[in-house]
Amino acid sequence: MSRWRRGDDAYADAPDEPSTTRRLEPSRLRPADVVGAAAGGLGGRKLRTALSALGITIGIAAMVGVLGLSESSRADLAQEIEALGTNLLTVEPSGGFGGGDGVLPEETVSKVARIGPVELVADVVTLDAAPLRNDLVSGNETGAIDAMAADLDLLDTLKGEVADGVWLTEATAATPNVVLGAVAADRFGITAIDEGTQMYLGGEWFTIVGVLDEFPLSPDLDRAVFIGKHAATAVFDAELNPSVLYVRTTPEQIDAVRGVLPSTADPESPDEVSISRPTDVLEAQQAADSAFTSLFLGLGAVALLVGGIGIANVMVIAVIERRNEIGLRRALGAMRAHVRRQFLTESLLLSALGGAAGVGRGVAVTYGYASYEGWIVVIPRSAVVGGFAAAIAIGAVAGLYPAMRAARLAPTEALRA
Amino acid sequence: MTGMNAHHPSRPPALELVDVVKEYPGTPPVRALDGVSLRVDTGELVAIVGPSGSGKSTMLQVMGTLDRPTSGAVMVDGIELSTLTDRKLSAARARLIGFVFQQFFLLDGATAVENVSNGLLYSGASKHTRLRRAARALDRVGLRHRLHHHPNEMSGGERQRVAIARALVHDPAIVLADEPTGNLDSASSESVVSLLRDLHDEGRTIVVITHDRDLAASLPRQVAVRDGRRDESASHLVGVAGAGS
Numbered sequence: 001m002s003r004w005r006r007g008d009d010a011y012a013d014a015p016d017e018p019s020t021t022r023r024l025e026p027s028r029l030r031p032a033d034v035v036g037a038a039a040g041g042l043g044g045r046k047l048r049t050a051l052s053a054l055g056i057t058i059g060i061a062a063m064v065g066v067l068g069l070s071e072s073s074r075a076d077l078a079q080e081i082e083a084l085g086t087n088l089l090t091v092e093p094s095g096g097f098g099g100g101d102g103v104l105p106e107e108t109v110s111k112v113a114r115i116g117p118v119e120l121v122a123d124v125v126t127l128d129a130a131p132l133r134n135d136l137v138s139g140n141e142t143g144a145i146d147a148m149a150a151d152l153d154l155l156d157t158l159k160g161e162v163a164d165g166v167w168l169t170e171a172t173a174a175t176p177n178v179v180l181g182a183v184a185a186d187r188f189g190i191t192a193i194d195e196g197t198q199m200y201l202g203g204e205w206f207t208i209v210g211v212l213d214e215f216p217l218s219p220d221l222d223r224a225v226f227i228g229k230h231a232a233t234a235v236f237d238a239e240l241n242p243s244v245l246y247v248r249t250t251p252e253q254i255d256a257v258r259g260v261l262p263s264t265a266d267p268e269s270p271d272e273v274s275i276s277r278p279t280d281v282l283e284a285q286q287a288a289d290s291a292f293t294s295l296f297l298g299l300g301a302v303a304l305l306v307g308g309i310g311i312a313n314v315m316v317i318a319v320i321e322r323r324n325e326i327g328l329r330r331a332l333g334a335m336r337a338h339v340r341r342q343f344l345t346e347s348l349l350l351s352a353l354g355g356a357a358g359v360g361r362g363v364a365v366t367y368g369y370a371s372y373e374g375w376i377v378v379i380p381r382s383a384v385v386g387g388f389a390a391a392i393a394i395g396a397v398a399g400l401y402p403a404m405r406a407a408r409l410a411p412t413e414a415l416r417a
Numbered sequence: 418m419t420g421m422n423a424h425h426p427s428r429p430p431a432l433e434l435v436d437v438v439k440e441y442p443g444t445p446p447v448r449a450l451d452g453v454s455l456r457v458d459t460g461e462l463v464a465i466v467g468p469s470g471s472g473k474s475t476m477l478q479v480m481g482t483l484d485r486p487t488s489g490a491v492m493v494d495g496i497e498l499s500t501l502t503d504r505k506l507s508a509a510r511a512r513l514i515g516f517v518f519q520q521f522f523l524l525d526g527a528t529a530v531e532n533v534s535n536g537l538l539y540s541g542a543s544k545h546t547r548l549r550r551a552a553r554a555l556d557r558v559g560l561r562h563r564l565h566h567h568p569n570e571m572s573g574g575e576r577q578r579v580a581i582a583r584a585l586v587h588d589p590a591i592v593l594a595d596e597p598t599g600n601l602d603s604a605s606s607e608s609v610v611s612l613l614r615d616l617h618d619e620g621r622t623i624v625v626i627t628h629d630r631d632l633a634a635s636l637p638r639q640v641a642v643r644d645g646r647r648d649e650s651a652s653h654l655v656g657v658a659g660a661g662s
Contacts, residue, residue, distance in 0.1 A: 024496065024505060024508050024509065024512065024513075025508060025512070025541075026504055026505075026507075026508050027504070027507045027508050027510075027511040027539040027540070027541075028539065028540065028541030029538065029539055029541075030541065030543075032544070033538060033544070037538075040524070040526055040527065043526055044525065044526040324520070324522055325522075325524065327522075328518075328522040329538075329539075330483070330507070330510070331481070331483060331510060331516045332510065332511065332516075332535060332536060332538060332539055332583075333507050333508065333510040333511020333512070333538075333539035333540070334507060334511075334538075334539050335503070335504050335507040335539075336503060336507075338507075338539065410484075411478075411483040411484075412478050412483050412484045415483070415518070415522075
């Protein structure tokens with residue numbers, strides 16, 4: 001045990017000046033010590049710290065996750081639209097309002113094909129023939145599947161893919177052969193093409209030669225079976241007025257083509273021709289997704305608000321429980337501002353902890369779910385930065401009142417508690 | 418003794434109260450201190466003794482700038498403190514005054530050396546400097562072997578020694594000890610009082626507030642307080658009145 005007198009070498013680093021100027025320099029608390037004191041306060045109550053940060057974690061994770069998933073889904077849809085092309089138009093009779101017959105003339109395909117910027121055109125004709133799995137099934141049990149006569153260019157026009165077997169050719173289109181849409185194949189229980197598998201269509205046996213993948217731009221066609229036009233006229237003596245026309249144009253001229261299509265398709269009743277752009281539907285779906293995103297963001301914001309109230313509550317309790325510590329710090333020379341700063345920093349640390357954990361969980365959820373769905377993983381930087389900033393802002397607001405209350409506490413009152 | 422004294426040949430008293438009044442609002446107002454004057458010279462070890470409710474705790478709060486007097490002057494190391502702003506009072510506590518409390522007030526999550534270094538926390542000293550000086554202060558109070566122990570690993574006497582080291586670590590002009598043995602058994606009390614005496618021998622200025630007349634009697638000077646006033650008639654009797662009073 002060493003002996004030690006006031007002012008001896010233990011304090012050699014204290015400047016040797018008159019006491020009044022040296023000693024009444026204002027109290028100072030280094031920024032690192034503010035953080036240290038705040039971290040010490042939280043470290044002493046680990047469970048409470050974790051639970052109160054959890055509210056913020058859930059709120060931020062929800063917001064980051066929703067934004068991340070929404071962006072990933074949007075990016076995936078955009079990529080899909082890009083791949084499918086936005087230069088596809090569909091032409092349909094609009095159903096006979098105003099006295100029309102709701103039927104497009106048979107020569108529509110050849111007339112539309114002559115429009116300069118049109119690259120490809122194909123039509124389908126809905127047939128009055130019930131497709132059945134076999135001749136033992138009742139004629140009503142078609143599973144809501146239509147039979148259609150299809151142009152050979154249909155697959156190329158719609159950028160469709162064959163899942164199994166082949167698409168119709170000049171040869172197979174003239175004879176009783178059928179290709180199934182994706183949903184139709186599923187309904188009939190056809191998973192693979194076996195040579196000689198047949199189905200019963202309009203009272204005749206047709207050989208199944210292929211199954212298609214889904215048509216993202218024309219989901220109606222997934223619920224159809226397709227035969228060639230020659231077979232349709234030969235077997236059913238069908239009239240070949242197009243039910244729907246699919247028109248692929250040069251991308252730059254799509255609006256111009258859209259303008260002339262009604263009068264080209266049906267010069268006598270252009271008003272009864274309906275033109276649509278299938279990618280508009282996907283874009284509308286994207287807009288609908290945005291509405292859901294806003295809803296979930298709102299829920300995340302509510303969770304965040306509740307988390308903020310939780311932090312404020314915990315900080316108010318901390319101020320009450322730690323009155324002695326506040327009194328001690330004032331006795332050791334802390335100014336009111338130092339106490340205020342310590343408790344505010346404690347609240348900020350708490351919310352930063354919750355925010356960081358929330359951002360991490362939100363990113364993990366986005367990554368996991370988007371990967372599972374096969375989407376492009378997009379983690380918006382604005383969601384990460386914004387989420388963390390929101391957590392900090394909540395911490396600042398939640399900590400302000402408790403910090404001011406701690407700072408207002410008189411030293412004698414705090415030490416007496 | 419120090420370079421500071423070279424600038425101040427006639428050193429001011431470590432502590433001086435001049436006609437201090439402290440009233441708490443109420444109907445009627447409560448006058449806890451009623452014109453108390455007191456001078457404590459540098460290097461003195463003084464006991465302020467009085468029964469419960471005599472005003473001695475209020476006196477400690479006023480001397481330690483934890484509370485302001487209603488009127489009168491409080492000077493520590495020659496600096497008039499009663500009119501200073503709250504910021505300046507904080508500075509005075511950080512640099513001129515050391516406190517020892519009956520309840521120790523150590524932070525449970527911090528080690529002994531960290532608790533002592535908190536005595537310098539608001540001085541602006543670096544962490545390295547604080548810890549170095551805290552280790553030295555703990556060495557001085559005989560706890561070199563306890564630097565990294567937490568308060569819950571120490572006896573009551575050891576905890577109070579840590580608190581004393583914390584009060585000394587910033588080299589204050591005066592140490593104010595409020596019932597320093599109030600929470601201790603007799604053996605620990607004796608060792609703490611012995612430490613205070615040693616520190617006095619080394620030139621420290623210490624004021625001990627106590628209701629324990631035996632403790633007061635064992636210190637070189639006693640100031641008796643009763644009903645908010647100095648009880649001059651009792652001050653010289655404390656020593657002879659002993660435990661039976």
